[in-house]
Amino acid sequence: xxxxxxxxxxxxxxxxxxxxxxxxxxxxxxxxxxxxxxxxxxxxxxxxxxxxxxxxxxxxxxxxxxxxxxxxxxxxxxxxxxxxxxxxxxxxxxxxxxxxxxxxxxxxxxxxxxxxxxxxxxxxxxxxxxxxxxxxxxxxxxxxxxxxxxxxxxxxxxxxxxxxxxxxxxxxxxxxxxxxxxxxxxxxxxxxxxxxxxxxxxxxxxxxxxxxxxxxxxxxxxxxxxxxxxxxxxxxxxxxxxxxxxxxxxxxxxxxxxxxxxxxxxxxxxxxxxxxxxxxxxxxxxxxxxxxxxxxxxxxxxxxxxxxxxxxxxxxxxxxxxxxxxxxxxxxxxxxxxxxxxxxxxxxxxxxxxxxxxxxxxxxxxxxxxxxxxxxxxxxxxxxxxxxxxxxxxxxxxxxxxxxxxxxxxxxxxxxxxxxxxxxxxxxxxxxxxxxxxxxxxxxxxxxxxxxxxxxxxxxxxxxxxxxxxxxxxxxx
Amino acid sequence: xxxxxxxxxxxxxxxxxxxxxxxxxxxxxxxxxxxxxxxxxxxxxxxxxxxxxxxxxxxxxxxxxxxxxxxxxxxxxxxxxxxxxxxxxxxxxxxxxxxxxxxxxxxxxxxxxxxxxxxxxxxxxxxxxxxxxxxxxxxxxxxxxxxxxxxxxxxxxxxxxxxxxxxxxxxxxxxxxxxxxxxxxxxxxxxxxxxxxxxxxxxxxxxxxxxxxxxxxxxxxxxxxxxxxxxxxxxxxxxxxxxxxxxxxxxxxxxxxxxxxxxxxxxxxxxxxxxxxxxxxxxxxxxxxxxxxxxxxxxxxxxxxxxxxxxxxxxxxxxxxxxxxxxxxxxxxxxxxxxxxxxxxxxxxxxxxxxxxxxxxxxxxxxxxxxxxxxxxxxxxxxxxxxxxxxxxxxxxxxxxxxxxxxxxxxxxxxxxxxxxxxxxxxxxxxxxxxxxxxx
Numbered sequence: 079x080x081x082x083x084x085x086x087x088x089x090x091x092x093x094x095x096x097x098x099x100x101x102x103x104x105x106x107x108x109x110x111x112x113x114x115x116x117x118x119x120x121x122x123x124x125x126x127x128x129x130x131x132x133x134x135x136x137x138x139x140x141x142x143x144x145x146x147x148x149x150x151x152x153x154x155x156x157x158x159x160x161x162x163x164x165x166x167x168x169x170x171x172x173x174x175x176x177x178x179x180x181x182x183x184x185x186x187x188x189x190x191x192x193x194x195x196x197x198x199x200x201x202x203x204x205x206x207x208x209x210x211x212x213x214x215x216x217x218x219x220x221x222x223x224x225x226x227x228x229x230x231x232x233x234x235x236x237x238x239x240x241x242x243x244x245x246x247x248x249x250x251x252x253x254x255x256x257x258x259x260x261x262x263x264x265x266x267x268x269x270x271x272x273x274x275x276x277x278x279x280x281x282x283x284x285x286x287x288x289x290x291x292x293x294x295x296x297x298x299x300x301x302x303x304x305x306x307x308x309x310x311x312x313x314x315x316x317x318x319x320x321x322x323x324x325x326x327x328x329x330x331x332x333x334x335x336x337x338x339x340x341x342x343x344x345x346x347x348x349x350x351x352x353x354x355x356x357x358x359x360x361x362x363x364x365x366x367x368x369x370x371x372x373x374x375x376x377x378x379x380x381x382x383x384x385x386x387x388x389x390x391x392x393x394x395x396x397x398x399x400x401x402x403x404x405x406x407x408x409x410x411x412x413x414x415x416x417x418x419x420x421x422x423x424x425x426x427x428x429x430x431x432x433x434x435x436x437x438x439x440x441x442x443x444x445x446x447x448x449x450x451x452x453x454x455x456x457x458x459x460x461x462x463x464x465x466x467x468x469x470x471x472x473x474x475x476x477x478x479x480x481x482x483x484x485x486x487x488x489x490x491x492x493x494x495x496x497x498x499x500x501x502x503x504x505x506x507x508x509x510x511x512x513x514x515x516x517x518x519x520x521x522x523x524x525x526x527x528x529x530x531x532x533x534x535x536x537x538x539x540x541x542x543x544x545x546x547x548x549x550x551x552x553x554x555x
Numbered sequence: 556x557x558x559x560x561x562x563x564x565x566x567x568x569x570x571x572x573x574x575x576x577x578x579x580x581x582x583x584x585x586x587x588x589x590x591x592x593x594x595x596x597x598x599x600x601x602x603x604x605x606x607x608x609x610x611x612x613x614x615x616x617x618x619x620x621x622x623x624x625x626x627x628x629x630x631x632x633x634x635x636x637x638x639x640x641x642x643x644x645x646x647x648x649x650x651x652x653x654x655x656x657x658x659x660x661x662x663x664x665x666x667x668x669x670x671x672x673x674x675x676x677x678x679x680x681x682x683x684x685x686x687x688x689x690x691x692x693x694x695x696x697x698x699x700x701x702x703x704x705x706x707x708x709x710x711x712x713x714x715x716x717x718x719x720x721x722x723x724x725x726x727x728x729x730x731x732x733x734x735x736x737x738x739x740x741x742x743x744x745x746x747x748x749x750x751x752x753x754x755x756x757x758x759x760x761x762x763x764x765x766x767x768x769x770x771x772x773x774x775x776x777x778x779x780x781x782x783x784x785x786x787x788x789x790x791x792x793x794x795x796x797x798x799x800x801x802x803x804x805x806x807x808x809x810x811x812x813x814x815x816x817x818x819x820x821x822x823x824x825x826x827x828x829x830x831x832x833x834x835x836x837x838x839x840x841x842x843x844x845x846x847x848x849x850x851x852x853x854x855x856x857x858x859x860x861x862x863x864x865x866x867x868x869x870x871x872x873x874x875x876x877x878x879x880x881x882x883x884x885x886x887x888x889x890x891x892x893x894x895x896x897x898x899x900x901x902x903x904x905x906x907x908x909x910x911x912x913x914x915x916x917x918x919x920x921x922x923x924x925x926x927x928x929x930x931x932x933x934x935x936x937x938x939x940x941x942x943x944x945x946x947x948x949x950x951x952x953x954x955x956x957x958x959x960x961x962x963x964x965x966x967x968x969x970x971x972x973x974x975x976x977x978x979x980x981x982x983x984x985x986x987x988x989x990x991x992x993x994x995x
Contacts (some may be wrong), residue, residue: 105788154687278788382632382683387692388688389692555848555849
């Protein structure tokens with residue numbers, strides 16, 4: 079009797095545990111994954127013109143579902159084989175050879191050939207000279223000749239601009255990735271169907287139904303009511319969504335929100351005013367209140383996870399007394415005009431907060447949404463997405479973008495750069511306060527309870543959303 | 556004698572409450588502790604970080620003189636644990652002291668705000684981390700200016716390895732770790748004059764390792780050719796029977812002999828039946844879907860009518876003490892089901908998808924090992940269940956894994972189980988053996 083009672087207790091406790099746990103761990107095949115995003119694109123074809131960086135980001139995510147690159151990056155940002163099985167460089171690092179993986183099927187049922195890839199890569203990299211060759215064993219090699227030495231070409235090939243595919247007779251894009259586009263209504267919705275012969279293995283879900291251009295409120299309601307499995311969430315909405323019970327996942331931060339002073343306007347040319355504005359911004363309040371703790375304070379150009387040295391840039395904590403003393407020098411000067419993207423609610427909130435900080439410090443700042451009509455702003459609030467998780471490439475991209483502001487020619491960083499090289503170039507980029515880093519933003523997603531094995535990919539790696547790897551709870555394997 | 560502030564604080568608080576004798580005892584204790592710590596500072600135990608800290612200290616000393624009084628702050632922004640950071644701090648302080656640095660008492664150890672005036676030398680050391688690994692930074696503030704030192708750091712061998720401590724009843728022995736995914740492994744124990752052999756099945760190759768003087772060396776490697784892409788969640792199984800090696804992969808079957816790569820022959824084998832767990836009481840073979848990650852209904856008796864099992868991930872067989880027959884448990888998409896003949900007798904919804912049964916090693920005990928639920932992003936467990944009266948009773952404590960269990964197969968003698976797990980803390984795949992100890 080005693081033993082029976084003990085058994086009952088144990089079995090009952092197992093039942094309780096079972097109720098609180100999900101079911102089987104091993105991935106299940108099947109199901110339709112429903113996704114909604116706020117941005118809309120008319121085409122995923124890289125040849126199609128794009129208006130905004132948000133659209134560019136979405137297009138890259140969708141391309142990653144359909145296409146592959148020759149090389150991808152591992153979790154440490156080191157190149158690993160994808161469509162290229164191996165590679166080597168000749169002395170001098172100007173000539174590279176990439177041996178292609180054999181038997182990679184494209185979504186039209188024919189193997190992807192080296193000849194398919196050459197025009198695509200040349201279009202994305204006009205200064206490269208690319209020649210396809212056949213090896214004695216029948217495999218193919220791409221020989222890439224560069225205009226200047228590049229020790230890290232495989233890292234560059236992993237960037238999102240280097241997706242490869244074939245163009246069909248009617249010019250359509252035919253990829254080798256895990257999904258193929260089976261329905262497309264530009265700017266509205268699309269269906270991505272699992273590609274059974276994908277060289278990396280068929281995805282677990284049968285298809286993805288994507289709706290684009292959905293307002294954030296509708297996305298979150300659909301997530302709460304179980305209509306969708308995957309939505310993108312603005313950082314300033316993530317906390318509220320989580321409080322309402324949504325399952326939220328955030329990436330490492332990969333988008334810099336910064337103030338960038340224009341060249342020319344009188345107010346922007348005064349280093350004391352730039353510095354006063356720089357030290358007036360309460361970054362902690364931006365992260366805690368405006369961004370609802372979804373973000374990382376940015377003192378330097380790159381995020382801490384990427385370089386590990388950003389802690390060295392925490393050089394000017396807000397100092398109201400010093401700021402007011404500086405501001406007193408130009409109290410009669412015209413107000414600085416701060417522009418932001420009026421279509422982005424987050425930017426509007428950040429800009430207004432910066433305006434409040436500045437006014438409290440005695441700096442006259444007016445905020446105004448950009449209309450694209452060529453307004454003469456002294457300073458702009460700008461979002462800069464990392465193009466690579468590898469600091470050298472991410473920083474070079476920022477330096478090129480800032481060159482018109484900071485002045486001077488962008489000298490390439492050593493390859494590989496030492497931490498000291500990175501630090502020196504980062505400091506030089508921000509030391510005159512023409513660029514004021516504010517916050518690093520993550521990508522945030524809302525996930526349904528039935529979605530499993532979601533892991534945020536390495537930011538800026540070009541891998542896109544890992545939807546080929548996720549699976550949906552349901553009956554049976 | 557100057558006490559550190561913390562020690563003084565403790566002594567003063569106690570002095571108001573304790574007897575004189577107790578105070579004296581406390582003082583003696585403190586003195587002996589200080590002496591012991593001073594001795595320890597002179598002769599610290601060797602640490603795997605010693606050479607790296609020495610290099611760091613040298614770089615700091617090279618950018619400017621550290622001779623004189625000053626403060627040393629250490630902040631840890633890396634994944635190193637607090638005790639390791641403290642060890643590095645102490646070691647760094649010792650090495651800088653050897654170069655003439657004298658810590659101003661009461662300033663450095665707490666890392667708190669500096670009391671004015673600022674010390675002549677102020678060193679802020681940061682244990683940081685980037686995409687590539689650890690990076691240590693030191694900001695050296697002296698009267699001659701501010702300098703920065705950076706040192707990319709490769710952790711000492713073995714430092715990041717996370718050993719899992721076995722718990723009673725279930726015992727785990729880790730045989731092998733590697734960064735490349737593993738599907739299965741086999742171990743051939745040492746015999747007279749022949750060193751032990753380890754065979755590791757990876758997605759693209761079979762690798763043979765021989766142990767010589769405690770060190771494993773690759774002796775052979777055989778590529779596994781496959782024309783079709785592997786399915787995601789690739790599974791594979793290896794059986795070793797009297798030197799004969801059988802490798803089961805989706806759509807491919809390889810056979811050979813243990814110890815040489817030349818003996819491995821692979822051929823298309825979509826219809827090749829895979830062995831499943833027998834628990835020492837006779838097993839079955841099942842067809843494995845070549846494009847997926849699951850088994851299909853057994854075809855051993857096609858005339859038996861409709862399929863008994865839905866597609867399933869793993870199975871176990873146990874002897875029913877009550878009914879005197881066989882019970883089969885299959886793990887599918889929503890936990891596991893206990894089959895008694897053609898009937899589903901019980902459902903265990905909380906079980907993971909990998910299960911296996913072992914020999915009845917303890918009297919009256921039909922053990923089934925069950926991996927936990929969750930997914931590939933979480934830690935995992937393996938728990939013993941005793942099957943009795945159609946019920947599954949958890950027995951003992953589960954073994955904890957710092958990442959998902961990727962494979963769980965019984966050995967050919969059904970006395971232990973082979974486990975492949977993915978350590979999420981280190982990123983390494985680990986091959987280990989699980990066995991049951993009775994009588995604890």
